[in-house]
Amino acid sequence: MRKSPIPRASPAAYAPAMDTIRVHHLTKRYAETLAVDDVSFTVPAGATVGLLGGNGAGKTTTIAMLLGLLIPTAGTIEVLGHDMARDRFAALARMNFSSPYVSLPQRLSVAENLRVYGHLYNVAHLECRIAELSAELDLGDLLDRATGKLSAGQKTRVALAKALINRPELLLLDEPTASLDPDTGDWARTWLERYRDESGCTILLASHNMAEVERLCSHVLMLKRGRIVDRGSPQELLDRYGREDMEEVFLDIARDRRRMVAPA
Amino acid sequence: MTHAGARRIWGLMYRHLALYRRSWPRLLELAYWPVLQMCIWGFTASFLATRMGNAAALAGATLLGGVLLWEVALRSQMGVAISFLEEMWSRNLGHVFVSPMRPWELVAALILMSVIRMAAGVLPAILVAWLLYAYNLFALGPIVVLFFMNLMIMGWAVALAVVSLILRHGAGAEALAWSVLFGLTPFSAVFYPVAVLPAVLRPIALALPSAHVFEGMRGVLLNGEVRWDHLIAAFALNVVWLTGAALLFARQFRQARLRGALLSIGE
Numbered sequence: 356m357r358k359s360p361i362p363r364a365s366p367a368a369y370a371p372a373m374d375t376i377r378v379h380h381l382t383k384r385y386a387e388t389l390a391v392d393d394v395s396f397t398v399p400a401g402a403t404v405g406l407l408g409g410n411g412a413g414k415t416t417t418i419a420m421l422l423g424l425l426i427p428t429a430g431t432i433e434v435l436g437h438d439m440a441r442d443r444f445a446a447l448a449r450m451n452f453s454s455p456y457v458s459l460p461q462r463l464s465v466a467e468n469l470r471v472y473g474h475l476y477n478v479a480h481l482e483c484r485i486a487e488l489s490a491e492l493d494l495g496d497l498l499d500r501a502t503g504k505l506s507a508g509q510k511t512r513v514a515l516a517k518a519l520i521n522r523p524e525l526l527l528l529d530e531p532t533a534s535l536d537p538d539t540g541d542w543a544r545t546w547l548e549r550y551r552d553e554s555g556c557t558i559l560l561a562s563h564n565m566a567e568v569e570r571l572c573s574h575v576l577m578l579k580r581g582r583i584v585d586r587g588s589p590q591e592l593l594d595r596y597g598r599e600d601m602e603e604v605f606l607d608i609a610r611d612r613r614r615m616v617a618p619a
Numbered sequence: 620m621t622h623a624g625a626r627r628i629w630g631l632m633y634r635h636l637a638l639y640r641r642s643w644p645r646l647l648e649l650a651y652w653p654v655l656q657m658c659i660w661g662f663t664a665s666f667l668a669t670r671m672g673n674a675a676a677l678a679g680a681t682l683l684g685g686v687l688l689w690e691v692a693l694r695s696q697m698g699v700a701i702s703f704l705e706e707m708w709s710r711n712l713g714h715v716f717v718s719p720m721r722p723w724e725l726v727a728a729l730i731l732m733s734v735i736r737m738a739a740g741v742l743p744a745i746l747v748a749w750l751l752y753a754y755n756l757f758a759l760g761p762i763v764v765l766f767f768m769n770l771m772i773m774g775w776a777v778a779l780a781v782v783s784l785i786l787r788h789g790a791g792a793e794a795l796a797w798s799v800l801f802g803l804t805p806f807s808a809v810f811y812p813v814a815v816l817p818a819v820l821r822p823i824a825l826a827l828p829s830a831h832v833f834e835g836m837r838g839v840l841l842n843g844e845v846r847w848d849h850l851i852a853a854f855a856l857n858v859v860w861l862t863g864a865a866l867l868f869a870r871q872f873r874q875a876r877l878r879g880a881l882l883s884i885g886e
Contacts, residue, residue: 385879419882422717426876448623448719457713460634467637474630475718477623517714 373400374433375525375557376421381430383416383581390416392581393430398574400524403551403558405568405589407601408578409609414561417578418527421559422452435524446525448476453518454529455511461503465494465513468502469520476521488516492546508539515546528560532567544570565601575601577608584608627720631728634711635702636735649736653690653744660686661752681840683754685809685833687745691767692807692829693800694740695774698733699726700781700796707785707793707884716881722872726865729782730775737771759839762850766832769853772861773828774800779864783871789884808833828853828860 376398383391391413398404406414419425421432423443432439437446459468466485473481489495492512497505502513511532518526531547532540544567551558562568568575569589577585577592585592585608589601596604606612639646664679706712715725748754757763777800784792806820807829816824824830831853838846875881 415882416879419879424713424716424876424881425879426873444719444721447717452714452717454713458710459714460638460709460711462642462709463634463637467634471630471634471637472714472718474626474633475715475720477626477719 374398375400375402375435376559377431377433378417378421379431379433381417381420381432382428383413383420383425384428389581391420391427394578394581394583395430396576396583396586398557398559400557401551401555402573403560403571405572405575406559406561406578407563407565407568407575407605411580412578413581414578415529416581418452418529418559418561421527422450423447448521449523450525450527451476451518451521451523452527452529453514453531455514455531455533456529459502459513459517462501464499465502465505465516466498468513469516472517472520478521484520485516488519492516507534508536508542511535511539511543515543519550522554524556526556526558528558528562530562530564531560532562532564540564540567547571565605569601577605579608623719624721624724627718627724628728628731631715631720631725632732632735635705635732638705646739649694649739650743653687653694653740654747656686656690657683657744657747658751661748661754665752677841680754681837682810683748683752684756684759684836684840687741687748687756688766688770688832688836689804689807689809689829690741690744691737692770692774694737695733695771696778696781696800697774697796698736699729699775699778700785702729702732702736703778703782703785704793704796707790712884713882722869726779726868729778733775733778734771737774759836760845762835762839762845765850766836769828769832769850769857772857776857776860776864777803779861779868783864783867786868786871786875786880786884789880803827803829806830812837825852826856828856831856 374397376396378394378396381391381394382389394413394417396404406417408414416425420427421434421439423439423446426440434443434446435449437443439446460471463471469485469488470481473484478484485498489498492515494512494516497509497513502510505513515531518528528547532543535543547558548571550556558571560568560571572589574588575586575592576583585595587595592601592604593599596607598604598607660682664675664682668676668679706715745756748756759766778796781792781795781799784795806816806824807827808816808824809829813821813824813830813834831849835846835849835853838844838849875884
């Protein structure tokens with residue numbers, strides 16, 4: 356098998372006692388469109404799970420329902436032990452979210468943005484937390500600069516700082532390294548790996564970058580037309596499809612050119 | 620309210636205040652229109668008073684009182700609606716809505732920001748009226764506080780309805796943030812009594828809290844009497860308006876969560 360360009364995370368066992376996310380028969384229908392169709396999955400505490408699929412597969416809709424932005428048509432979501440239909444704010448206080456498609460106020464300085472979100476998440480000793488994140492993410496020179504005037508890589512570091520301001524137990528990342536150059540993208544992945552390993556944070560990651568998925572994810576959910584069409588660790592999927600990288604597996608599933616290999 | 624709730628409200632206010640702190644044009648813009656209005660109508664009133672004597676001076680006083688008090692309603696309404704639009708324009712609402720901030724805390728933060736924006740706009744205009752035309756709005760007495768309160772509450776109710784329409788129709792409804800209260804001006808009897816309106820329009824006017832406030836203002840200015848009947852009517856109508864607007868907001872917020880509009884709002 357060809358070696359992946361990026362070292363892979365060791366696949367974690369996928370059945371620990373405690374799940375951070377439990378999704379049961381989740382469905383979202385918009386008029387005639389079935390965006391998410393009877394999806395069920397769990398994400399164990401401390402795992403990094405990839406949500407993969409082509410455009411329109413239902414990844415963003417699923418993440419929006421997990422964040423409480425969207426009310427499901429049917430099904431239940433439990434996050435960190437809280438039912439999102441009845442008790443979403445208790446869960447939201449313990450999780451966070453980052454996406455290059457949702458901005459922070461561009462005219463505020465980096466420090467001001469972090470203060471805003473520190474207050475929204477009721478972070479204790481906020482200035483100390485900002486100093487801590489500033490040191491970890493190398494934001495020292497950026498704190499007083501307007502967020503809108505930063506480069507894409509700098510904005511990614513700031514977005515990560517915002518996402519970690521409340522020391523989340525669950526991190527939802529929507530294409531966290533989209534539009535980053537390979538060096539900055541690699542830096543972000545390395546940082547996420549280290550943060551996950553040190554904090555035990557659970558991560559749900561939607562990405563189109565298959566190398567990133569192979570490197571970070573212990574488990575992958577493949578979505579197509581709103582349904583989960585396959586799941587497993589990256590290695591299990593590579594073995595099952597007889598492929599050398601996740602890009603090929605992705606294409607097999609997206610183009611319905613399944614060539615599953617029977618287990619030895 | 621919990622400490623965490625108070626911090627969330629402060630957090631959103633801090634986001635807006637931080638912008639004003641570093642941008643004097645933004646701060647200037649708040650006072651620009653109220654002061655300009657006061658200059659135009661103040662000089663008009665002065666001109667009429669010098670040509671036509673006491674009756675015109677009294678009419679001028681009601682005109683200036685009307686201009687200043689109507690600005691209270693306008694700035695309160697715009698303060699809420701434009702603060703919400705600024706969140707939408709900066710594409711920040713996604714982050715706010717996935718934070719633990721409750722919708723009512725968001726509304727509370729917008730209302731508190733509108734109080735600050737209204738004060739920053741109207742107080743300079745009151746000062747200009749006093750300096751240029753020796754017109755002291757506070758000479759109306761402590762009752763002016765109740766006039767202010769009623770007009771602010773009405774402004775918030777209208778703004779909540781506007782925000783609800785933005786949640787429902789997206790950026791297409793954002794022009795309402797500037798225009799909707801101007802549409803109510805003719806019925807609010809700001810510069811003339813409700814009795815001047817055609818009989819068919821009077822019920823519309825009397826359904827507006829603002830019309831009762833301005834009838835009350837004229838009662839104090841022209842007859843020196845406090846019209847408690849109008850003030851009570853204004854408060855009662857405000858309760859109805861604010862309750863209706865809050866219910867509309869709650870409904871549209873839920874509808875937006877059902878339709879997925881919170882994800883794409885502003886696009």
